[in-house]
Amino acid sequence: xxxxxxxxxxxxxxxxxxxxxxxxxxxxxxxxxxxxxxxxxxxxxxxxxxxxxxxxxxxxxxxxxxxxxxxxxxxxxxxxxxxxxxxxxxxxxxxxxxxxxxxxxxxxxxxxxxxxxxxxxxxxxxxxxxxxxxxxxxxxxxxxxxxxxxxxxxxxxxxxxxxxxxxxxxxxxxxxxxxxxxxxxxxxxxxxxxxxxxxxxxxxxxxxxxxxxxxxxxxxxxxxxxxxxxxxxxxxxxxxxxxxxxxxxxxxxxxxxxxxxxxxxxxxxxxxxxxxxxxxxxxxxxxxxxxxxxxxxxxxxxxxxxxxxxxxxxxxxxxx
Amino acid sequence: xxxxxxxxxxxxxxxxxxxxxxxxxxxxxxxxxxxxxxxxxxxxxxxxxxxxxxxxxxxxxxxxxxxxxxxxxxxxxxxxxxxxxxxxxxxxxxxxxxxxxxxxxxxxxxxxxxxxxxxxxxxxxxxxxxxxxxxxxxxxxxxxxxxxxxxxxxxxxxxxxxxxxxxxxxxxxxxxxxxxxxxxxxxxxxxxxxxxxxxxxxxxxxxxxxxxxxxxxxxxxxxxxxxxxxxxxxxxxxxxxxxxxxxxxxxxxxxxxxxxxxxxxxxxxxxxxxxxxxxxxxxxxxxxxxxxxxxxxxxxxxxxxxxxxxxxxxxxxxxxxxxxxxxxxxxxxxxxxxxxxxxxxxx
Numbered sequence: 283x284x285x286x287x288x289x290x291x292x293x294x295x296x297x298x299x300x301x302x303x304x305x306x307x308x309x310x311x312x313x314x315x316x317x318x319x320x321x322x323x324x325x326x327x328x329x330x331x332x333x334x335x336x337x338x339x340x341x342x343x344x345x346x347x348x349x350x351x352x353x354x355x356x357x358x359x360x361x362x363x364x365x366x367x368x369x370x371x372x373x374x375x376x377x378x379x380x381x382x383x384x385x386x387x388x389x390x391x392x393x394x395x396x397x398x399x400x401x402x403x404x405x406x407x408x409x410x411x412x413x414x415x416x417x418x419x420x421x422x423x424x425x426x427x428x429x430x431x432x433x434x435x436x437x438x439x440x441x442x443x444x445x446x447x448x449x450x451x452x453x454x455x456x457x458x459x460x461x462x463x464x465x466x467x468x469x470x471x472x473x474x475x476x477x478x479x480x481x482x483x484x485x486x487x488x489x490x491x492x493x494x495x496x497x498x499x500x501x502x503x504x505x506x507x508x509x510x511x512x513x514x515x516x517x518x519x520x521x522x523x524x525x526x527x528x529x530x531x532x533x534x535x536x537x538x539x540x541x542x543x544x545x546x547x548x549x550x551x552x553x554x555x556x557x558x559x560x561x562x563x564x565x566x567x568x569x570x571x572x573x574x575x576x577x578x579x580x581x582x583x584x585x586x587x588x589x590x591x592x593x594x595x596x597x598x599x600x601x602x
Numbered sequence: 603x604x605x606x607x608x609x610x611x612x613x614x615x616x617x618x619x620x621x622x623x624x625x626x627x628x629x630x631x632x633x634x635x636x637x638x639x640x641x642x643x644x645x646x647x648x649x650x651x652x653x654x655x656x657x658x659x660x661x662x663x664x665x666x667x668x669x670x671x672x673x674x675x676x677x678x679x680x681x682x683x684x685x686x687x688x689x690x691x692x693x694x695x696x697x698x699x700x701x702x703x704x705x706x707x708x709x710x711x712x713x714x715x716x717x718x719x720x721x722x723x724x725x726x727x728x729x730x731x732x733x734x735x736x737x738x739x740x741x742x743x744x745x746x747x748x749x750x751x752x753x754x755x756x757x758x759x760x761x762x763x764x765x766x767x768x769x770x771x772x773x774x775x776x777x778x779x780x781x782x783x784x785x786x787x788x789x790x791x792x793x794x795x796x797x798x799x800x801x802x803x804x805x806x807x808x809x810x811x812x813x814x815x816x817x818x819x820x821x822x823x824x825x826x827x828x829x830x831x832x833x834x835x836x837x838x839x840x841x842x843x844x845x846x847x848x849x850x851x852x853x854x855x856x857x858x859x860x861x862x863x864x865x866x867x868x869x870x871x872x873x874x875x876x877x878x879x880x881x882x883x884x885x886x887x888x889x890x891x892x893x894x895x896x897x898x899x900x901x902x903x904x905x906x907x908x909x910x911x912x913x914x915x916x917x918x919x920x921x922x923x924x925x926x927x928x929x930x931x932x933x934x935x936x937x938x939x940x941x942x943x944x945x946x947x948x949x
Contacts, residue, residue, distance in 0.1 A: 477835060481891070
């Protein structure tokens with residue numbers, strides 16, 4: 283199926299899918315980066331869903347991680363005279379020229395998920411999540427749940443130096459600041475992967491008295507948490523009760539772990555960036571309402587009481 | 603061929619390993635503790651043996667390839683392909699033996715592709731294997747359809763996290779495979795023939811060695827080792843992660859071979875040396891994790907330690923050691939009479 287979708291994307295990029303048979307209120311071109319991660323595939327799925335729901339004719343172009351493909355796609359959207367353009371930029375720089383062209387053609391551009399370095403009058407608005415806020419939500423959950431008990435936290439960081447790792451760490455630290463009973467005792471990078479998450483957690487367990495001194499695990503993404511949960515189980519401890527597990531992203535597999543009582547909470551990085559973007563576009567088209575330059579998506583907290591099994595069923599078909 | 607000769611060959615590597623283990627013990631109290639719980643041994647030393655398994659497995663094949671003066675950059679990608687194949691087969695209800703056999707077959711096929719490019723088309727190994735290194739991850743993603751393909755089949759999971767006689771199964775795998783490879787190449791003339799190709803392929807061919815067939819076999823062996831490593835890596839996390847499985851491990855495998863005292867110029871090789879090399883690398887990794895330094899230092903510390911090991915092993919410092927040893931009036935570091943007789947016995 284995915285191969286077909288990719289092919290369809292390539293066909294669209296070649297400009298062969300000009301115009302759909304269904305008459306629509308609005309035609310929107312969407313230049314997507316590619317499908318390098320499950321999250322991005324889900325973003326594409328949800329963008330299509332949202333467009334269909336609102337009767338928007340969506341023209342999709344997959345750039346396969348190349349900026350030049352995105353620039354070509356935007357030029358072809360302009361030539362086709364679309365009503366608006368959604369852009370998930372692969373890099374931050376080098377967009378001035380093509381954004382000028384869109385502006386001259388009076389086509390509003392909405393940035394999804396990532397930002398660009400261009401002046402902000404070249405695009406209508408940017409929709410994205412606040413990485414630091416995600417870390418704060420995770421930290422706040424822990425603060426609310428441990429109460430006055432002493433709690434030693436181990437942290438699995440994302441790839442060293444990446445902005446999600448830096449900001450999710452900072453946000454979490456902000457949330458637990460002032461709560462002296464909570465302390466981060468160990469912090470290492472797990473490179474956002476399951477394998478490294480498991481390996482690093484094994485060493486944390488060895489270093490902290492077989493895991494008996496660890497009260498909670500904070501992982502910068504769910505995949506590392508899933509790996510760490512296996513390490514905790516193999517060490518003969520119960521993840522979710524002996525060691526609390528809180529992570530970020532809300533990918534389907536963490537909901538399975540939550541349903542089994544092995545993970546406690548996750549903060550959603552929503553793949554539905556298109557919803558708020560279409561809201562803003564519709565308001566703008568209707569009566570010229572200018573949206574704010576940055577629309578922050580909700581960082582929703584999911585816990586074991588949110589029926590994780592149902593969320594898993596809902597999420598598993600979104601292409602993660 | 604006697605034991606002392608083999609031991610003497612890997613002595614510098616063993617010393618390096620012991621020094622690093624000693625450093626780890628100094629950094630992390632309780633590093634040497636080994637406990638028995640839930641039917642398996644449990645401790646940092648066991649972790650090193652277990653976590654080092656993928657690189658150790660890759661290093662076995664890589665040693666043979668490098669001995670022919672080749673290199674196999676594709677092993678990381680082949681790991682990803684084989685992990686994906688195994689996960690795809692087991693989730694579509696194939697039996698465990700069928701899954702494992704077919705996955706190993708895919709690994710051998712990948713190796714044969716590399717070998718054919720090198721042996722028949724005469725493409726330089728670094729370029730020939732670069733092709734699969736780049737394309738392989740894409741192939742793996744096509745198989746998993748871009749997601750982490752998870753499975754929950756006890757038999758396959760056992761390969762990654764089961765234990766036999768208290769030892770993690772991956773450890774058993776690399777030790778047995780290492781011994782088997784050593785026996786195959788050292789009790790027959792195969793090892794000698796491989797070394798001959800590495801020293802001079804043309805001369806070997808003229809001397810009547812079937813160099814093309816041997817090269818094919820050696821790359822196929824490397825593919826097979828990568829397949830085993832791929833199954834272990836996927837079974838360990840109960841899922842095939844096409845993006846990250848085996849990522850950069852080809853470089854760790856090459857490093858293990860070099861740290862193991864083998865020359866990238868081909869010729870003489872020691873599988874035992876490479877396996878110890880793999881354990882040295884993993885000991886450094888585990889030590890860094892236990893030390894609790896900020897992660898920004900990980901790679902710097904690793905690089906510094908590797909540089910020290912390579913400098914100590916380099917021909918230039920061997921000359922220096924020999925010079926210091928043989929200075930008149932100095933006896934420190936000179937071989938003891940016992941060592942001398944051993945050396946003579948070895949000859």
